[in-house]
Amino acid sequence: MQHRFVRIDCSEAADLHDLFAEAFGLPDLYGHNWDAWIDCMSHLDEPDAGLSSIHVEKGGIVTIHLSQAETLKRNQPNLLAALCESAAFVNWRRVEAGFTPILCLSFAS
Numbered sequence: 448m449q450h451r452f453v454r455i456d457c458s459e460a461a462d463l464h465d466l467f468a469e470a471f472g473l474p475d476l477y478g479h480n481w482d483a484w485i486d487c488m489s490h491l492d493e494p495d496a497g498l499s500s501i502h503v504e505k506g507g508i509v510t511i512h513l514s515q516a517e518t519l520k521r522n523q524p525n526l527l528a529a530l531c532e533s534a535a536f537v538n539w540r541r542v543e544a545g546f547t548p549i550l551c552l553s554f555a556s
Contacts, residue, residue: 449507451491458515463526472500481533488537491549506547516554 455466464479473487474497490496492505503509511534513519519527531552538548 449504451501451503451507451509452512453501453509454512454514456514457519463519463523463530470501474498481529485533485537485540488534488550489540492546503549507549508551509549510551510553512553512555514555517556 453470455463455470457463457466459466462479464477464484467473467484468477468479471487477483477487487498488509490498491501491509492503492507494502501509513530516527534550534552537550541547541549
């Protein structure tokens with residue numbers, strides 16, 4: 448099984464969606480909202496979808512490592528909760544469609 452590791456530095460005051468757009472190479476049409484994020488993350492094993500420059504093979508896992516996650520938790524707890532819920536929704540939607548989960552979240556202080 449293929450595994451990709453993508454680090455997101457949460458210590459910056461930057462918009463989390465901007466950080467994801469840069470780290471994942473999301474397309475210009477990316478809407479910088481959770482619905483758009485869910486759509487892009489749901490297709491990380493479909494390079495032809497053109498929704499990210501990060502890909503894994505079918506059955507692969509992408510780990511999103513949030514460095515300085517404690518800063519995000521302290522300063523923007525609702526944003527961290529939205530990220531966790533959105534990642535869970537991506538995996539749920541894929542399982543409901545007969546595919547394997549694709550996202551894993553990792554946190555570091």
